Amino acid sequence: MRRSRREQGLTEFGDLFLPKEAAEPILGKSVRGALLNWLTEIFAEAELAAVGIGPRRRAIFDGPPGVGKTTLAHHLAARLGLPMLAVRPERLIDRWLGSTAQNIGGLFDAAAERFSMDGSGEDGVPVVLFLDEFDAIGAARSRADSGAEQERNAFVNTLLQRIEQHDGFIIAATNFGKHVDPAIWRRFDLHITLELPGQFERERILARYLEPFGLPRAALSLLAEGMASASPALMRQFCEQLKRQIIIGPKLGHDMDKRAVVERVVASVGPHPDLGKPPMWSTAKADHGRDRAIDGMPWPLPKASEIIDEKPTPAATVAGGNIVSLRGGTP
Ligand SMILES: Nc1ncnc2c1ncn2[C@@H]1O[C@H](COP(=O)(O)OP(=O)(O)O)[C@@H](O)[C@H]1O
Numbered sequence: 563m564r565r566s567r568r569e570q571g572l573t574e575f576g577d578l579f580l581p582k583e584a585a586e587p588i589l590g591k592s593v594r595g596a597l598l599n600w601l602t603e604i605f606a607e608a609e610l611a612a613v614g615i616g617p618r619r620r621a622i623f624d625g626p627p628g629v630g631k632t633t634l635a636h637h638l639a640a641r642l643g644l645p646m647l648a649v650r651p652e653r654l655i656d657r658w659l660g661s662t663a664q665n666i667g668g669l670f671d672a673a674a675e676r677f678s679m680d681g682s683g684e685d686g687v688p689v690v691l692f693l694d695e696f697d698a699i700g701a702a703r704s705r706a707d708s709g710a711e712q713e714r715n716a717f718v719n720t721l722l723q724r725i726e727q728h729d730g731f732i733i734a735a736t737n738f739g740k741h742v743d744p745a746i747w748r749r750f751d752l753h754i755t756l757e758l759p760g761q762f763e764r765e766r767i768l769a770r771y772l773e774p775f776g777l778p779r780a781a782l783s784l785l786a787e788g789m790a791s792a793s794p795a796l797m798r799q800f801c802e803q804l805k806r807q808i809i810i811g812p813k814l815g816h817d818m819d820k821r822a823v824v825e826r827v828v829a830s831v832g833p834h835p836d837l838g839k840p841p842m843w844s845t846a847k848a849d850h851g852r853d854r855a856i857d858g859m860p861w862p863l864p865k866a867s868e869i870i871d872e873k874p875t876p877a878a879t880v881a882g883g884n885i886v887s888l889r890g891g892t893p
């Protein structure tokens with residue numbers, strides 16, 4: 563498909579995420595509340611304009627790796643019916659070493675153009691700009707004593723200006739909120755912190771990614787306890803590796819005993835080095851959390867549809883529900 567030169571310019575700086583590819587992250591209550599607020603505001607743009615204000619357009623998501631910052635930004639853009647450009651910081655930083663301000667300008671100029679989803683160049687929509695690893699781009703300015711430092715400060719100043727002038731939605735994400743320049747931080751009018759999931763969210767995340775397999779309520783709860791302090795990304799990897807083992811293991815003649823399978827899965831994926839070790843990854847010979855989770859697991863894993871529980875699993879009651887329900891929907 564032919565794209566206009568402008569649109570090619572856009573993808574020079576990162577990757578385009580289209581609405582139809584978005585998935586809804588499973589989030590805690592406070593983040594869902596913050597999102598409901600923001601979306602309501604965005605859909606009430608005309609009413610807000612009538613009283614002389616507009617919806618907030620610049621948000622920063624802060625939280626450890628793998629909690630769903632990118633997934634959430636993509637989901638949000640999709641709720642607005644807009645594509646998202648995920649800017650790759652290494653491309654900007656590369657450019658910054660060469661010719662600072664000019665390249666930041668290039669990005670924002672390209673982002674100000676409308677993007678046509680069918681590539682025809684007509685009926686364009688604005689893109690949501692997603693600035694990932696924002697700490698790498700917007701690190702605190704320092705006293706400029708060397709040439710490189712001066713150039714860096716010039717870069718941050720240009721970035722601040724362009725963020726402020728930009729008309730569309732900007733979402734920045736960082737694993738290290740405290741490394742972001744306070745002046746930059748203030749340019750964002752919405753700060754959302756994504757925490758590691760609690761027990762209730764862990765159960766739902768495991769249930770989602772174990773599909774089409776499932777666990778009875780008590781076993782799901784034990785496994786979620788064994789995942790305490792795990793990120794959603796790690797839980798997804800765990801579930802997907804487990805399913806992979808279930809399918810591939812017998813073909814390879816692997817030991818398909820429950821404990822052997824789980825141990826292979828645990829050995830093949832692991833928590834981010836900056837995060838703690840959940841009980842499932844404990845190196846202690848006997849970790850009760852891990853043992854309880856494995857002992858509680860029926861084996862072979864049942865299909866979710868075959869599980870008869872006294873009470874439905876949390877996933878069955880809330881799965882598929884939208885983060886928020888709004889009248890109006892996508893424009
Ligand atoms: N809250 C969540 N609910 C469901 N899946 C999640 C969640 N957070 C992360 N994931 C999954 O983990 C992976 C990494 O998520 P990502 O959004 O890139 O995290 P981050 O940007 O915070 O590092 C994705 O495959 C995503 O599907």
Ligand SMILES: [Mg+2]
Nearest residue numbers: 631632633694
């Ligand atoms: Mg991310």
